[in-house]
Amino acid sequence: MNRNLLAWATCATMLLSLYLIFIYAPTEATMGDVQRIFYFHFASHWVNFLAIFCVFIYSVRFLIQREKNLDVKASSAAEVGLVFATIGLLTGMLWAKPVWGIWWTWDYRLTSFFVLWLIYWGYLMLRRLVESPEQRARLSAVFGILGAVDVPIIYVSNRVWRTQHPQPVIGGGEGSGLDPRMGWTLVVSFLAFTLLFFYLWKLRQDLESAQESVESLQRQAQVKGVA
Amino acid sequence: MNYLFASYTLVWLLLFAYVMSIARRQKKVQDDLSQIQEWMDRQKK
Numbered sequence: 001m002n003r004n005l006l007a008w009a010t011c012a013t014m015l016l017s018l019y020l021i022f023i024y025a026p027t028e029a030t031m032g033d034v035q036r037i038f039y040f041h042f043a044s045h046w047v048n049f050l051a052i053f054c055v056f057i058y059s060v061r062f063l064i065q066r067e068k069n070l071d072v073k074a075s076s077a078a079e080v081g082l083v084f085a086t087i088g089l090l091t092g093m094l095w096a097k098p099v100w101g102i103w104w105t106w107d108y109r110l111t112s113f114f115v116l117w118l119i120y121w122g123y124l125m126l127r128r129l130v131e132s133p134e135q136r137a138r139l140s141a142v143f144g145i146l147g148a149v150d151v152p153i154i155y156v157s158n159r160v161w162r163t164q165h166p167q168p169v170i171g172g173g174e175g176s177g178l179d180p181r182m183g184w185t186l187v188v189s190f191l192a193f194t195l196l197f198f199y200l201w202k203l204r205q206d207l208e209s210a211q212e213s214v215e216s217l218q219r220q221a222q223v224k225g226v227a
Numbered sequence: 228m229n230y231l232f233a234s235y236t237l238v239w240l241l242l243f244a245y246v247m248s249i250a251r252r253q254k255k256v257q258d259d260l261s262q263i264q265e266w267m268d269r270q271k272k
Contacts, residue, residue: 037234044238083245087238094234196242203249210256217263224270 006199013192020185034098041091043193044084051081052148059144071137076204082120108157109165119147
């Protein structure tokens with residue numbers, strides 16, 4: 001999709017989602033207005049998992065095909081994913097404080113997610129530390145694949161173990177589910193965040209490609225300058 | 228209500244900061260490219 005079109009589509013769905021969150025969606029009976037954090041909190045986690053899935057897929061493909069653009073896609077997805085993981089983490093804390101009375105607890109769900117957040121940082125630090133472009137791409141692909149292993153653990157953590165984090169609201173079995181208006185609000189928020197992810201991912205890929213071209217030109221210029 | 232306000236403010240601030248960081252890096256790439264162009268022009272002369 002054209003980048004400008006994607007930007008406009010993101011803006012439109014984001015505005016619609018804000019309208020639905022603050023005007024259309026009903027106020028939750030127990031938690032009150034603070035429950036409206038849920039729409040961005042859940043959507044940011046969805047995008048975060050989408051990002052790590054992209055990192056995983058493009059890392060595997062890079063190790064098989066060894067094409068530079070696959071590494072660009074994986075590393076760009078990791079950086080954008082970290083932004084959404086941070087949003088998920090912070091909105092979760094701001095929701096936890098009024099509802100649980102605490103900012104944070106080291107239960108299985110929160111701890112496994114915190115590990116994923118650290119994995120993202122580790123991935124990006126690794127890319128900064130390794131100078132050789134080939135070695136950097138290979139090592140970060142392996143790290144990205146290993147990091148994705150944490151996602152299924154996060155998914156099952158509040159299904160298998162007792163956690164402070166609530167049981168799944170959607171697809172969590174009997175008794176789970178949402179008011180239809182809340183459901184539609186969530187769907188539009190998911191869509192807005194997904195479009196925003198693709199827009200930022202594209203922006204970041206263009207930057208990464210440009211940076212790599214400049215680095216390559218600088219290396220050539222240095223060689224010619226010395227010669 | 229304060230937590231709700233803080234939460235949405237934080238989301239927009241983080242996204243804004245990230246877009247600004249991309250713009251800053253994009254500008255650095257353009258500056259580097261101009262320097263390389265100048266260097267190449269000098270080499271031609």
